[in-house]
Amino acid sequence: MATVAIPRAPSKGITLPRDPALLVPLAGAGILVYLAVLPLIMLVVGSFQAEVAPREFIYTLKNYQHAYASEYTYSTFANSLIFASGSAGLGFILGTMLAWLTERTNTPLRGIFVPLAVVPLILPGVLESIAWIFLLSPKFGYLNVWLQSLFGLKAAPFNVFSLPGMIWVHSVGQVPLAFLLMVAAFKSMDPSLEESAMMSGAGTWQTFRRVTLRLLMPTAGSVLLILFVRTLESFEAPALIGIPARIYVYTSEIYLAFNEYPPDYGRGGALAVGLLLLSAIGVWLYTRATKEGKKFQTVTGKAFRPRQFDLGRWRWVGFGFLTVYFLFVVLLPFLVLLWASFLPFFAAPSWDALQKLSLDNYRYLHGFRPFWDAMTNSIILATLTATIAMVLTSLVAWIVYKSRLPGAWLLDFLAFVPITIPGIVMGMALILLYVAFPVPIYGTIWVLLIAYVTRFIPYGMRAASGSILQIHSELEEAAAASGASWWETFLRVTLPLLRPGFAAGWIYICIVSFREFSTSVLLATGESRVLSILLFTMFEQGQVTVVAAIGVLMIATLLAIVGIFYKITGRIGLQN
């Protein structure tokens, strides 16, 4: 029988370095600091620096002066705020309507609308913006052209190149997230809480107002906040719609500072610090709101059958709303991209245009090197990011929730930090870091890999910790009591039990990496260009129908990835 010496009481806390239970968390903390904290430090330092990567550090406040005391300061701030709150509000209202109609009412055919509501997740933000420009551009937008000819209007009724246009396009992209979060909230609501209100004499409306609504309030607050922060951090609509329309928000200001000649890294850094602060405040409020929400939590692990509201004749109104939403908001963007991809030049659907349809754009892409390079880069980055992030977060989650080591909470915190870093700020920070550091990865896809992994660690943490928490610690202790060592237990029991969470996190990170835009826009150059950036530059150059074809292929690739993933996980029995 082996005996292992353990330190005596006085040296408590210092275990043998050979112990995997201590080496692993130390390595984890090191990696997380390198990924999440170092870039932020460089960003803050850089924003106070007179020039980038100088021999010596020259402190200056000029960057902040340039960034926050210009004539645009106020309008940028106001635009950002209007964009973020408008988009959060609209996305929330639409998402909640969809969730309520499909979960809690007797709207006809509501069941088939549930999977449809999540479909837009497959549409990358850049394509969402492009599709809506196709539809709502004042010059050639299909909807405008039709409405004008239908009603004999002189001017286009919609102009996507406006603040409301940006809000519309971005919020439509956010609806699936709001929908999913609100469905979860509706589902977890114990119906007996409402039933007891009715038994106390409250009518349908009173029950809804005094119980249902109150119970939903904390969740609603946190959903609004997360939508607000995500809009603030987004760059798709601000780049494709905002910049041509000269409506600037924080993310586009950072991008423009970087794209000036010569690039003004200092001003960009100072703006990025401001955006970082705003988003950090948002996230802080969000975590507070969700903690507040836990007090209201009615989830008990029991499967409820939520009470359904009988809408009476109004249920056909609900049905109409759902139908219109899915035809015009979900389906139309896909159709318009598909249509445009077969056109030699952009034209409204007509008999004339129908005869010009061809596969020319796809033929062109077939021999177009940059497209294949970007496709390869995107696929490599998506799969590598997902794999690395999930392996890392599985270990970190195990340490945080299972090891009972002192300081485990610090790892949890470090893994959460990236959620506050907007994509474009991440890009800015990594530029400042790797321009100054003698690591030759700037301009390669490896800097993108680092950026993606860092940004998506919080998503991986959520997936991994969810399943780690579900693993009853007795399952691992039983392995120890059966004679299995730490590694044997981790490999034979913990990892296999983690698989469902691992797989779910993997596919999610794979998708978001594949469609990533706001970080890549500063970091992907030349050979390291990814698909979303290729779309952006070619759209700016005016090759809109080729862009549509790239978009169609991009969506097809995403669908293929998801399809293959489900086939594999289905075979090894990961789905319930």
Next chain:
Amino acid sequence: MIEVKSLTKIFADGDQAGVKAVNDISFTVEEGRFYTLLGPSGCGKTTTLRCIAGLEKADHGEILVAGKKVYSASDGAFVPAYRRPIGMVFQSYAIWPHLTVFENVAFPLRVGKQRFGGADIKKKVGHALEQVELSGYEERMATQLSGGQQQRLALARALVREPQVLLLDEPLSNLDAKLRERMRFELRELQRRLRITTLYVTHDQIEALSMSNVIAVMNSGVIVQEGAPREVYLQPKTKFVANFIGSTNQMTGRVSRLDGNGIGAVTTEDGEISCQVLDGLGVGSSVVVVIRPESINLLQHKPAGGANVIEGKIGAAMFLGEYLDCAVELGSHMLQTHQRYTLQVRRGDPVWVELPAAECMALPAE
């Protein structure tokens, strides 16, 4: 087979000095015995078991399993759980949901120092499953088993390595009442047949009384009484033990007389009661006299003579099927008694309670 010496386990409680979950306890489990740690939740029984298993590291003391030192604070020895000759059944059974029944049981044979060949594994797993009557279920996924079957599967897994010690952590608490009763019986039969040294942790007095050779009653991290089931039930040494095991009536008073041989009398509000007096109590000590409800006789007519007879009247009578739960009002308080259901009484009827002196115990009041 298991020796625990001055074991202490402290749990950090924020910045506080820490809570002593187990406070300097010592006991020995002889080979082949069924030893039970019994106590309310939070008394330290599970912590003690986990220290013996090696899932927790104690802070002071020494633990020997099968004659070998597995933990010692004085020389820093600590054998990790997976190197100890133990089998353990957990409260949640801890059946691995990603493995079949066969693979669950085979797991202990596939890991650790001593590995087995395929044929050996098959034979041993088959034997273990046979012992718990799960033969034929090998290829099922473990999650498809019912609660009782999962419990037996956990037992098979704990036994398959032929450990020298079997540790059971409230294994029956997740079963429904009927099944629990049957498993109590089966578990005891299996233990007697295999003659495996067993340490059992429970808060259920019936489990403890029905299965054990020896019971140690724990409270607040210490063992308050150790003994055979009969002894612990019939001769509790403290008020806590009397209250925790079974239901008890208590009458406060002072020792008025000592007759030697542990016999004496106590003066209570309801008169003098002859009873057993715990060693070490002198005349004048303040005590409680405890007596079990089923020890009390109820008489509907005043008896001719005899000691320990008190007059009262029926406060309430509840028919519970097996017996009649009869509360008797004695002046200021109530006595709970269990009577045969043939007794015909109504509220307010005058009765005489007879307290057999041999079954009344005077214990220290505090």
